[in-house]
Amino acid sequence: MSAVGDLIGRSNRLGADKRNTNFAGGNTSAKGTETDPVTGEPVELLWVKGSGGDLGTLTESGLAVLRLDRMRAMAGTYPGLDAEDAMVERFDYCLHGRGGAAPSIDTAMHGLVDASHVDHLHPDSGIALATAADGPALTKECFGDRVVWVDWRRPGFQLGLDIAAIKSANPQAIGCILGGHGITAWGDTSEACEANSLEIIRGCEAFIAERGKADPFGARVAEPLAAEARAERAAALAPVIRGLASTDHRQVGHYTDDPVVLDFLASARMPELAALGTSCPDHFLRTKVRPLVLDLPPTASIEATVQRLQELHAAYREDYAAYYERYAEPGSPAMRGADPAIVLVPGVGMFSFGADKQTARVAGEFYVNAINVMRGAEALSRYAPIDESEKFRIEYWDLEEAKLKRRPKPKPLAGRIAFVTGAAGGIGKATAERLAAEGACVVIADLDAEKAQAAAAEIGNADTAVGVACNVTDEAAVAAAINAAALAFGGVDLIVNNAGLSLSKPLLETTAADWDLQHDVMAKGSFLVSRESARLMIAQGMGGDIVYIASKNSVFAGPNNIAYSATKADQAHQVRLLAAELGGRGIRVNGINPDGVVRGSGIFASGWGAERAAVYGVEESELGKYYAGRTLLKKEVLPSSVADAVYALVGPDLGLTTGVHIPVDSGNPQGFLR
Template identity: 45%
Template sequence: MNALNTGKDSINSLWDDKIAATMSEPELLLYRSNLLGSDFRITNFGGGNTSAKVMMADYLTGEQVEVLWVKGSGGDLGSIKIDGFSTLYLEKLKGLKNRYRGLDLEDEMVDYLPHCTFNLNPRAASIDTPLHAYIQRKHVDHMHPDAIIAIAACANSKALTQKIFEGELGWLPWQRPGFDLGLKLEALSTEQPHLKGIILEGHGLFTWGDTAKGCYENTLDMIRRAESWLNANSKQPAFGGAKAPVLAAEERAAIAAKLMPLLRGKIGKTEFKLGHFDDSAAVLEFVCSQDLAPLAALGTSCPDHFLRTKIRPLVVDFDPANPDLDKTVAGLDAALEAYRADYIGYYERCKHANSPAVRDANPIIYLIPGVGMLSFAKDKATARIASEFYINAINVMRGANGVDKYVGLSEQEAFNIEYWLLEEAKLQRMPKPKSLAGRVALVTGGAGGIGQAVARQLLREGACVMLTDIDTEALAAAQKDLVKSFGADSVATVQADITGEAAVETIIAATSLRFGGLDILVSNAGIASAAPLEDTSLEVWQRNQSILVTGYFLVSRAAFRLMKQQKTGGSMVFVASKNGLVASAGASAYCTAKAAEIHLARCIALEGASEGIRVNVVNPDAVIRGSRIWDGKWKEERAASNKIEADDVEEFYRKRSMLKLGVLPEDIAEAVYFLASDKAAKSTGNILNVDAGNAAAFTR
């Protein structure tokens, strides 16, 4: 993430003339955009903008008209597709100048943009559209490179721009993006036609070219020049040098895993949040530095950074030279209360008559000396991206302070961006959160048919899921499959044997470190065995007890402790069996263990109620498809016990049920989801049979 590297790590052109030769102008814009967005040193996730002015046939008249293709609202350059671009009549955009009534009313210009749409394109135009439309060049890039923003955020950024780029880049003072800034970009680029681009103070870079390739390579050239100059002129050591030692990686992870659930509980009373931990080299250099406190207090400069990370981070009181985590934990409430009071004070000082109501006053970024950085947000991807943006800010501060003096965004300008009515309107258009948004689930036996079905159901409802299983290969395959559907942010795995106390603690720590805590436990790990009592060995008996009783106990105890620490309640669902209620001949070890599972759940429900921790049981019966248990000896054993062929087992159980239906993993997943979710908020200590009907298993 360090944007100031040169040499072998310098930004090199990825343009391929053979690929580009086959493309139309809109396709070249897409190609250029994807290349630029693939490197976070060029622009951050969701940040930056690209455009091309293309001659096209008007769909009504057939005449050739000039059309602005520009990245639409909310897109990401690295992953954008052709339908991610807005298309607008350039002539109509120019005509909007006649509607402009001045800076105080410029927000109303956004409402005119849809009237300029070409070919009924449904992609909404972004606020940056005028910035691209009025620069009289065919191809325009607007990027947020760390090296450029480092120069733009210097106290003497105008003079440095002239010195470094020798008049090839212009400079404009800080101004919130909008119609008026578009007019200023037009004026400067027109008055100085020799310019290859413009630096916006505290914000970013505009560059252009006559061709898509020329624009792309001009953008890279300006970034490389900034990198080279900063590296050649930066004072060392960075951030005033080291103040605190860096702890060992294992110790950093352990501290983060302990702090994250505690913080998550304290800031998640009204809305569940997910966490992310980063201890990369750039972060550690900053959090261990002499200048950590004063620089963190200044906040960020680039609007994209600020919107993702809030006005400033919280520096956690922790001394890695004399680590006392208990002292740090004891001080969290006071630190958070002080941060919230400061944030509300900022809101009150800066608000306007029509400002939206104050938002969540908790910090997003937490900096821990010697350990790293934590970030919390409504979903895992947003938490991760927030940390990436703050790393961009760290790189900017390193570069600016290395050659001059870093200047953050003023408090009022920061507020005007954060509480901008156009940003508020965008937030209001966001889709309603899914039912498990912000929740963290742990699924044991996660590589099996029921485990994967449960994971899919929870992921579809917005949860993040940690899968654990003893089978390494099956677990890897399950993760790969789930990531394809739900993305890498929401799915993680940890291989472990739940019968070991240390292994279970590892699972809980890994879940906390990856997602910030735990809200839902689905105990699903399982085996099965069948044999007449006199043929049941002690080893078979103990194996059933070890996995189905001891394993469930260890995982639920560890999860219970974590949920109590978070103080946000929780839900546990045990996947037991019909056999826990109904004895089956020839399966004494299995039936006894399943009965113990059910009773364990009831015991935990008694103790958990006062903590808001609900515990319920799902009892499947004969879930054969996708089951690893039924792929083994259990199928043959049950066939022998029922005096049928192994291939007839599934049909046998279907006919045996009252409803004459087969039970599938997805059926169990639906039941688990119901009990885990707020739909069952008033249920604890209950049993839900999913067995297609078995009179002997009716609960009494």
């Protein structure tokens, strides 16, 4: 298995450096001999990265394993270009053993080339040469006869035959530049193949640096806003743009003001270059053929900018529909959606979109790759991407459609963005965990920023959860936290007002400070969070959910609890008021009335448990059991019980429910709603 070990190591090293290839882009392979467990005879095998994998994180399970004799025998039965799709289906009849990844469209390139090891990569520098108008001459100038030019051809079996023939005719060559696409290198050993790949990539980089002109994008015509102003404007525009980009399908957003992006947006030639679109198939499959470009300066008013974005979006959709109609054939897949995946806002940055955060982020990364490609091609010559008709053939290729259909079914909350207050522990954390498990992106908001970030890290990486500081009693802090959600994921769809505390005291011992503290955190805090999130949801135009974690005490007159119970009653009525006010915007507002949530509760752990235990005359350690014993179901209520109720309200089954409170108290008649 040394061939496989060498292949995995080489792949991981190449994929770890984004100068070599983009995320999930390119593929690597190795050939070797093993004993066939059926015949006991030696059999030549091809191990090649399967469809959809990423080189940087590739493991053996991500490899497709094929019998080389059968794969090469396909060349004798290849009927021509019209049968490319059928040839990919035949790879399944060449597989060796059980399991493994699905063979990709590039498998032929690896199997047919007469070399033990082959790398196919998408480096920005290599694609710059591949998309330059005089790419063949530049390749010759850069590498002599050591690297050979291959004219653009859609990936497939014929391209594999072409590269195999070119290698055979050029024994001195270490690889080739694939017009409009990327590079391929080969070697007799894994070490030689990796060295040859890096020689091509670094050679392209050095050639561009030494020979290219310094200002390929032209003069700077608009400087970006200062960092703070840039973030503020991005947060204001993000929900508007996300709403537009979600016209056909709900999308999650990603924002970047990477210097590469800001430099491109500030240049005189940006509009014309952006209109040409991307070239490498890996790029435009994720970024669409071209971005939407705002043509107003960052000094324009938000109102004027929003209006112009709406106009440009309508025009973009018309243009995309016309593009589809120009090239679609009777058997083409249906148009998947006419919204942009990339939106460029001069002076502010780039907004990218996808079905989930990772897809949105990667789309943005691919457009950064495309900017680098444009810069390199323009520095050397003129950027000349592949024809629009070729882009359509790949974007609406049956094989791409089949790949989309193989994706797992989306989780119920996929594409939703949740903002949970008081979420570093207890009910809030359990709720955030449940929402994330159902597919939502989650913002963990808590007074303690470090705890919020730690809780987010336990849930997942930044594509799933982020932690932000939020003092819900402070208007500015709440606005900043909601803005952070907009910058992280593009907006907010689902609010859980959970932040709270409690002081158990009889009336005569309750101070004005006790009263104010509890009302500030829960009544005022819920109001501020609901107001700021509703402002954002209205800008998105996608509806939304607001859930209040109230309490049984909102309807039950318990002893020694005036301040807490009064503020919970305030929250309960906010639910009714906001449900009535926001329903016309498609925003549902509901409440949860928990009771007796002792285990894992931050409120109970901070002294409330001891106080309530004293009121009821039991040991604090027995309080959860005491609460369970007074219920109809005789079961203890846990933070996860409340989280389940939140999901029930915001999930797919109660879409027509608003203005209600759900008791989560194991059946407490004192809390019955009436």
